[in-house]
Amino acid sequence: MRERLVVVGNGMVGLRFVEEVTRRAPERFDVTVVGAEPVPAYNRVLLSALVAGEASEDDCRLRDRRWYLANRVRLITGARASAIDSAERELRIDNHGVVPFDRLVLATGSEPIRLPVPGMDLPGVITFRDLADVSRMRAAAGAGGRAVVIGGGLLGLEAAYGLARLGVPVTLVHLASRVMERQLDDGAARLVEAAMRARGIEIVLGAQTAAIDGEERAEAVRLADGRVLPASLVVVAVGVRPATSLAQAAGLAVDRGIVVDDVLATSVRGIYGIGECVAHRGTVYGLVEPGYAQAEMLARRMAGEDARYGGTLLTTRLKVSGVPVFSAGDVATAAGDDVITMSDYSAGRYARLVVRGQKLAAAILVGETRHAGFYHELIASSADVSAMRDELVFGPGDALAADQPAAPVAQAA
Numbered sequence: 001m002r003e004r005l006v007v008v009g010n011g012m013v014g015l016r017f018v019e020e021v022t023r024r025a026p027e028r029f030d031v032t033v034v035g036a037e038p039v040p041a042y043n044r045v046l047l048s049a050l051v052a053g054e055a056s057e058d059d060c061r062l063r064d065r066r067w068y069l070a071n072r073v074r075l076i077t078g079a080r081a082s083a084i085d086s087a088e089r090e091l092r093i094d095n096h097g098v099v100p101f102d103r104l105v106l107a108t109g110s111e112p113i114r115l116p117v118p119g120m121d122l123p124g125v126i127t128f129r130d131l132a133d134v135s136r137m138r139a140a141a142g143a144g145g146r147a148v149v150i151g152g153g154l155l156g157l158e159a160a161y162g163l164a165r166l167g168v169p170v171t172l173v174h175l176a177s178r179v180m181e182r183q184l185d186d187g188a189a190r191l192v193e194a195a196m197r198a199r200g201i202e203i204v205l206g207a208q209t210a211a212i213d214g215e216e217r218a219e220a221v222r223l224a225d226g227r228v229l230p231a232s233l234v235v236v237a238v239g240v241r242p243a244t245s246l247a248q249a250a251g252l253a254v255d256r257g258i259v260v261d262d263v264l265a266t267s268v269r270g271i272y273g274i275g276e277c278v279a280h281r282g283t284v285y286g287l288v289e290p291g292y293a294q295a296e297m298l299a300r301r302m303a304g305e306d307a308r309y310g311g312t313l314l315t316t317r318l319k320v321s322g323v324p325v326f327s328a329g330d331v332a333t334a335a336g337d338d339v340i341t342m343s344d345y346s347a348g349r350y351a352r353l354v355v356r357g358q359k360l361a362a363a364i365l366v367g368e369t370r371h372a373g374f375y376h377e378l379i380a381s382s383a384d385v386s387a388m389r390d391e392l393v394f395g396p397g398d399a400l401a402a403d404q405p406a407a408p409v410a411q412a413a
């Protein structure tokens, strides 16, 4: 008899798991997927391009309903799983009753954080997470007016860029003294900020939001220093938090996310977690690649292989106003670190490498990211880079040559 496998969350990682498990073990499970969004999983990463009009909804599509049917996957959309009964092995779904399971996979992703300030619930204040948010942004852009984006992380920059591309006057406000402070150092952030300003985006740093002002709907963002920035659209992109409430209510161990071990099992037998909702060895990943690695590993295990997940090196790649940016590893420097930088501000290029001991600990590249893969490999493999240290910043050609023993010099007779 087939086992009943139920997946909560039809996001990018949930879908990847279903693809992998139906491919690797097509006869083993009766699969049911429950997703709160009204449409089947789509490429969320492309939402920034969708706002900017650089991708279409078609580009964002992953699998249509026919694919689920063809693979005998029961897909329930527009429905929220509301309770897990781990003793009875049942999942309660709003308006759909109860679904029994033998194994349950939680892939509930993240929820955008809303700021605890007055006015957050006014119409015209939105977050940036799903297709519905993009529709709201595009509608607001069509209606004219100004936008304020709160948050200078990856999502805030992308929202601001997308709105600017639509012709909306945008101000980006950010609490820290530079954008993307977790991925970039000062030098890199200044270049990114310059590229945003060149697009006409106004950037206000060190700015704390005190309130969203407005009667019927958002009219302005008020900062703690008293400044008032007019805005008919306010996009709040201040971060996400793992969607753990379902797991928590069911008594699963939760800290920064749903706690999973190296086989992605939660603290309750037969219940697993993957993607942005989980904390693995204390790390919650906010990017899709680690989630894909987890999805694949869990599918392999469910197909009978002995696979384990050991973690993923986080890298950030994005284009800000057309400028490529790459950041990998632990960019905060510690005493004793050897920091190598190379900058050409007028050409819009910047590179910073952090060597810790004999290893490359971090790399930041702006403007020229051709060698990103090389640095990623060095960090991920913890390779000894001491022999190539002086040439490292120039990329693999020079660095690898330096790593070779010097060719013997011909002796003059």
Ligand SMILES: Cc1cc2nc3c(=O)[nH]c(=O)nc-3n(C[C@H](O)[C@H](O)[C@H](O)COP(=O)(O)OP(=O)(O)OC[C@H]3O[C@@H](n4cnc5c(N)ncnc54)[C@H](O)[C@@H]3O)c2cc1C
Pocket: 008, 009, 010, 011, 012, 013, 014, 015, 034, 035, 036, 037, 044, 045, 046, 047, 048, 079, 080, 081, 082, 107, 108, 109, 110, 128, 129, 130, 155, 158, 243, 246, 274, 275, 276, 277, 286, 287, 288, 289, 291, 317, 318
């Ligand atoms: C605009 C934007 C740009 C991004 N750009 C990048 C990028 O360039 N690179 C990158 O690596 N990552 C990027 N990300 C992050 C990336 O999208 C996420 O890492 C990825 O989507 C995580 O996948 P997931 O399946 O774990 O979670 P999600 O994609 O969040 O999917 C979870 C799904 O579960 C559903 N759900 C939650 N609770 C329940 C419930 N109780 N019942 C039923 N369904 C439920 C949610 O509605 C959601 O559909 C971006 C994200 C956004 C929003």
